[in-house]
Amino acid sequence: MTTDVADPLEAVTAAPPADTGFLKRHGTSIEYILIPGAALAGALVVFGLFVALFGKNPLDLYFYMYQGAFGTAFSWQNTLTRAAPLILTALCTALPAQLGMVIIGGEGALLIGALAATSVALWLQSMPPLVVQVAMACAGMIGGGLWILLSGALRQYRGVNETISSLLLVYIALAILNHLVEGIMRDPASLNKPSTREIGAANMIGTIPGTEVHWGLLFGLIAALAAYVLIYHTTFGFAARVAGGNVRAAKIVGLSVGKLILTICFLAGACAGLAGMVEVAAVQGRTNANLAAGYGFTGILVAFLARQNPLAIIPVAILLGGISASGGLLQRRLGLPDASVLVLQGIIFVFVLASDALYGRIGFLKGKT
């Protein structure tokens, strides 16, 4: 009897040592793919049930979602176009998160970045396009950076909660934008849609050659990679993560937490500001209220779904871009209201947050038996 039980156990523990070694070494990485993947699958199943409640076939749903987001070359372009601004705005939340700060005001930085970029373009109009474009990018980044720096400084010097201040600054940014666009920056010809003058076709940055996706995607990829290197492969990033883990410990070892907060907030705002510049220079060609399209708010969702990891932001942004691209097809083919896409986003958000509790708790991924 005892041997019967002992034998298989022994067999398992003695089983391929290389395999357990692999899991021991890569278990954590696998976890980072497996758990969000399972959470996403779970969310899709629940959403399928939700849609079935309205008498629609869930298989139709999955098929149209796939077709609308990734099914054709056009769908891919659609998805990537929608993902492009999200990578940059997500970084606005993910970077300060390394310091334990929750910044949700990326939308404000995007608007200020767009305004700054437009102002510079209108000011430098006689210069060669490349000069104008570089100046616009710099202005966008500085504008957005200073905007989030405000939240960081309020927290550092005045103890104001950065989440609240960054959110409230969104409304201030929108008010400033409306004030300028309806006031001194208004193009007198824009009668019923107050807008600034156009930056001119020559100064537009256009799309990535061979695609219809604008350069914002590439800027986003570069920014995400740079953020990843900064956070995980530099002493600055290490210091930020130490401060994020325990501020007192960081101060005791002599880190200048204040400087870290201000620098990171500036960089975060610069990312969102660059997204604003891209919206002006690649999409709208001028500044008006159309810019407040909620990219900054969707970016928060992307950052949390990516667990604030700059690299993970890329696939998550593409996923959310795909969901929004396929949302149209769901409306048109299944007659679902637009809100159904929000329901799906909400379900995914809840599943991913709930799945946080699973990290480090799945025994077999640790090489345990």
Added chain:
Amino acid sequence: MDFGRISRRHLLQASAALSLGSALGVRSAAAADTTIGFIYVGSRDDYGYNQAHAQGAAALKKLPGLKVVEEEKVPETDAVEKTMESMINLDGATLIFPTSFGYYSPHVIKMANKYPKLRFQHCGGLWTDKDPKNAGSYFGYIDEAQHVSGIVAGYSTKSGKLGFVAAKPIPQVLRNINAFTLGAKLANPKATTQVIFTGDWSMPVKEAEATNSLIDQGVDVLTCHVDGPKTVVENAARRGALVCGYHVNQSPLAPKAYLTGAEWNWEALYPKFVKMMAAGEAIPNFYRGGLKEEIVKVSPYGEAVSAEARKHADDIKAKLKEGSYTIFKGPISDNKGHMVIASGTDRGQKDPELEKMDYLVEGVIGATS
């Protein structure tokens, strides 16, 4: 294991069947039907701007040989370009109605240049000679219907104080406020219109606050120019005030308080467009009209409207339908005492000066900036 294989095979079969089905669907659609795409900026059951267009779309659905696809809550960014392309590429749409004002430049122009064989019918009246010939932009002189509403409001008020909840001080909105006030003064020369600007097209909280504050100041008849008049209509009725509607007939929301309203008549115009296309006629690129051209209409009178009011309003309505009546007929002064339309000057509905309106007429309490 077995279960996994079966379900996967089923999934593959299902998706193969679905893609075959949709391929066949597309083919038969191309053979027999014309597909028409409608794009709305808000939700299509908003009792307002978007619902008016959705009612127009519903009128097309009743015609044989037409397939209508709809997508709501599409922002005025490159998302609308992708939605148009998705309708073209995935649904085979050949006629597209992007119904929001802000879709036109640059988005509709860009798509019209890219797809020169397809027709784009934008709502807003923005087409100029420089724009692509396969794009069109239509709009209605809804101030005519507002003028009739104003007459009814002027007879219905006891306090002589009317209220107007408006989005932005742009020409289109100012023209409605002024036409409404001029109508009210025909009925009651002492009537005043207090106007409150909320700052944006859809601000339900501010709209409710504005409604309440107007009623607190003694206003007893209200109307509005915002995307969704539901908030104003319901709150006014709850406080015992009377209302004139806008965009669509809101009497189901407040059967007792609803006097009349200025409505779009897209359900008459859209079938007209489709018939023109079917007959091989060109739809004029720039298409505008008022009550006479049946682009706008006046809601049926509510029970609270007196016989005297009905008679006067019907009389003016009949003259507007004949085309023998001018609303903006000098002398008209603004509310700062300046003469804006000199005595002897008639500014008819098509007068370009009215498109630049930047004043509030005498009798309106409020300021444009």
